[in-house]
Amino acid sequence: MRGPSSSHCAASLRIARLCRDLMDENIKDILIEFDPNGSLATTHKSQGSDMGLFGGFLGWEAYDERLPASEKYLATAGINVEINIRDINADHPNTYKIRLKNDKEARNLTAISTGGGMIEVIEIDGVAVSMAGDYFETLVYCTESDEIISFLKASIPYDSIAFHQGEISFVEIKSQAPIDRIIGDELKAMKSVLFIKCLKPVLPVMARNNLQVPFITCHEMLAYNEGKNKSLWELAVDYEAARGNISAEEVFEKMRKIIHIMGNAIDLGLKGTQYEDRILGSQSLQFQQKLAAKQLVGGDANNRIIMYVSAMMEVKSSMGVIVAAPTAGSCGALPGALFGTAHALDLPEDEIVKAMLSAGLIGVFIAAHATFAAEVGGCMAETGSGGGMAAAAIVGMKGGTLKQSIAAASLALQNSLGIICDPIGNRVEAPCLGRNVMAATNAVSCANMALSDYEQLIPLDEVIETMKAVGDQIHHTLRCTNLGGLSITKAAKKIEAMLEEQPGKFFKSC
Missing domain, CATH: 3.30.70.260 (ACT domain)
Structure with missing residues (x-):
């Protein structure tokens, strides 16, 4: 996908694609409404909801290179758009209420973004439904x-x-x-x-009637594994094969394609990126130079991870193609940690594939019982999740046991409870970059602790349940609304105002 936030960009594009189908690909006028008490009222433009919606109304994919200019293309297509902020009695912070018209008919659709690009259509023409686009x-x-x-x-x-x-x-x-x-x-x-x-369907993997997976919690996974003695990545293959109705070999090769996209993004980031509408420039280049000159504190794996995380986040902020893993706002922590570890240990590509499968399975448990959406659970839900997923995978990369992998995930998630989401300048760049770096380095620390048999104390399932409870208690101003934390400091508001007046003002070219 392209864009700063999967909850905003990828999800909104998928919602709009369904709107386009609902109108038989013939749309003339669109009214989009956001609730003032939700996240989208203050972030829909700067974090990419508008961009995704406009691209989806045009029938584009989430990786289309024209997305940054989608508003222009929509106008050229003769489609009129109005965006209103009013009380729509939304229960979810990421609620889209959309009215569509052409010369023959008018239709209504209400949908929510549930995190990581996932969606649910909850109402069509005033009738309650439940559609995930699968x-x-x-x-x-x-x-x-x-x-x-x-x-x-x-x-x-x-x-x-x-x-x-x-x-x-x-x-x-x-x-x-x-x-x-x-x-x-x-x-x-x-x-x-x-x-x-x-x-x-707008999702890459379709659902089916009577779909059964072998497990959906860590406890169930361990029960399933009794007598099998499978590693975490092998259990992930079992899950994905059942979920997608495909072979184990297909699961493995699909993940290989995903890590190729991730690896390409890191490589592109380390060559330098250019994009006007952002706050930070290619800081990974500076880090790369300092690392090569041995001017940084030692620790090859850790420093390589910081550099890779930075490079990935910079590609995301320059509208390059990335993988929302688990989200776009947290797209640096997981791949940065795993690629950095693999390269420091000189591991082959297959080991990165296995590691990403392991990480993905931890993500399945989080998605099922907590959330990936910062609008619901703060940055804990995004970078915190990425760190927990990475920690489990790194243990596997070092030959640790299944028990140690689970302990690493639990420890990393425990360390991330309560992290808020308060982007500076209403852009998904800072403190997002630092929190991605923190999540990745937390993953390494927790992996090493687990490999040394540190006690996790709280089982992974209970930590994930706690994530959900803590997220519910975080005030809405601290959940990606641009209404609290660093977002409302004088410096942040000054940056936000200058970005609106003079795009490119804060871009630092290295």
């Missing part, structure tokens, strides 16, 4: 449902069929493939059918 969704708008449902159940393969009743009602079909055109024509011929909408 199915082909067919909506048959109708006046009566019995005949339609009977016909569909007898005619098509499907994962679920449900009738949603409201001022305007529809039958929702979740399936693995779009409904055949002939079936669609037969539906349209029915007297009770008003029209049909087809929404394509």
